[in-house]
Amino acid sequence: DTGVSQDPRHKITKRGQNVTFRCDPISEHNRLYWYRQTLGQGPEFLTYFQNEAQLEKSRLLSDRFSAERPKGSFSTLEIQRTEQGDSAMYLCASSARSSTDTQYFGPGTRLTVL
Amino acid sequence: AQTVTQSQPEMSVQEAETVTLSCTYDTSENNYYLFWYKQPPSRQMILVIRQEAYKQQNATENRFSVNFQKAAKSFSLKISDSQLGDTAMYFCAFMKPDNAGNMLTFGGGTRLMVKP
Numbered sequence: 668d669t670g671v672s673q674d675p676r677h678k679i680t681k682r683g684q685n686v687t688f689r690c691d692p693i694s695e696h697n698r699l700y701w702y703r704q705t706l707g708q709g710p711e712f713l714t715y716f717q718n719e720a721q722l723e724k725s726r727l728l729s730d731r732f733s734a735e736r737p738k739g740s741f742s743t744l745e746i747q748r749t750e751q752g753d754s755a756m757y758l759c760a761s762s763a764r765s766s767t768d769t770q771y772f773g774p775g776t777r778l779t780v781l
Numbered sequence: 782a783q784t785v786t787q788s789q790p791e792m793s794v795q796e797a798e799t800v801t802l803s804c805t806y807d808t809s810e811n812n813y814y815l816f817w818y819k820q821p822p823s824r825q826m827i828l829v830i831r832q833e834a835y836k837q838q839n840a841t842e843n844r845f846s847v848n849f850q851k852a853a854k855s856f857s858l859k860i861s862d863s864q865l866g867d868t869a870m871y872f873c874a875f876m877k878p879d880n881a882g883n884m885l886t887f888g889g890g891t892r893l894m895v896k897p
Contacts, residue, residue, distance in 0.1 A: 700884060709785075709872050709887030710826075723882030758826065760885075766878040767814065767833075770885060772826040 669693075671773035673759050679779045680749055687745045688776045692761030699742050700770060701734060703727065704756040713757075716742060749780045783808045783875045787888035794863045795896050801848075802858045802891045804873030810834075814876045815849065815856045816885070821869040829871070832856065863895045 672691045680686050692699050697718050702710035713732070715723040718739040728734075731749075736742040746753055756777050760770040784807045794800035806815070817829040832840045832849050839847050844864075848857045860867055873888040 698883075702885075707890070709874075709890050710885070712884035712886070715882040715884055717880070723884065725884075762883075766880050766883045769816070769828055769831060770876075771828070772818075774825040 671759055671761050671771055673757075673773040673776050675776055676774060677777050677779075679781065681781050682749060682751060684749055685745065685747045686749060686778065687743055688757055688759075688778075690742045690744070690759030690761075690773060692741070692759070693771060696761035696763050696771075697739065698762045698764070698768070698770075699736055700760045700762075701742070701744050702758040702760065704758055704775070705754075710758055713744075746778075749778075751780045754778055754780045783810070783813075783877065783886045785873055785875050785886050785888035787871075787873055787891050789891045790889070791892045791894070793894040793896055794860075796863055796865060798863055799859060799861045800863055800893065802860075802871050802873075802893065804856045804858070804888055806854050806856065806873070806875050806888075808854070808875065808877070810877050812878065814878065815847075816874040816876065817845070817847070817856075817858045818872045818874060818887075819867075819869045820872065820890075821866075826872070830858070860893075865895050865897060867893060868895045869893060 699716040701713040704710040716736040756775045758775045759773045762768040762770045815832045820826045844861045874885040
């Protein structure tokens with residue numbers, strides 16, 4: 668069990684560029700979550716996958732954001748036409764099969780939009 | 782919708798002393814789970830302790846224990862024998878079990894500094 672991993676750990680981009688982040692959940696965890704955390708605040712939920720199905724999306728997830736989990740394993744989060752307000756830490760978490768299972772977090776990807 | 786409030790933005794404690802972090806929440810649900818997560822500086826979020834709302838007994842994990850008051854919707858974290866490694870942001874979180882999406886709702890966090 669190697670834990671949740673995220674890549675890259677840091678990303679600096681210019682406004683208007685597209686960026687993509689990757690999350691690898693704990694092996695055999697079928698639930699995967701994306702959260703966004705701005706400086707000094709608690710994380711906010713973005714979206715949730717159960718296996719490959721995206722079952723829930725927050726209204727924070729504008730149409731510039733898209734997430735996929737094509738084979739029910741790793742997930743990607745893409746932000747198109749980045750804005751300075753997108754600067755944040757993007758956290759991925761995974762949990763096992765039950766809806767009551769604890770979520771385990773990855774180290775996050777810190778995005779800076781210049 | 783659920784809300785979680787942590788009223789102490791920052792706290793400090795001397796090494797080996799005891800400190801209590803506060804958390805209140807608002808929900809109309811009866812079945813839910815509460816968590817405390819720790820986020821050390823520049824490191825990832827890790828679970829400290831979890832409490833099932835249907836359990837009256839307060840959860841404990843070594844030096845960490847909670848005071849869960851369901852009627853008052855209060856969920857405080859007590860850290861005994863504080864250690865320098867306890868320095869971190871602490872987040873209280875609420876979860877309603879739901880197969881369609883059991884997302885966590887977090888409070889704003891409390892920054893804890895343990896002083897030598």
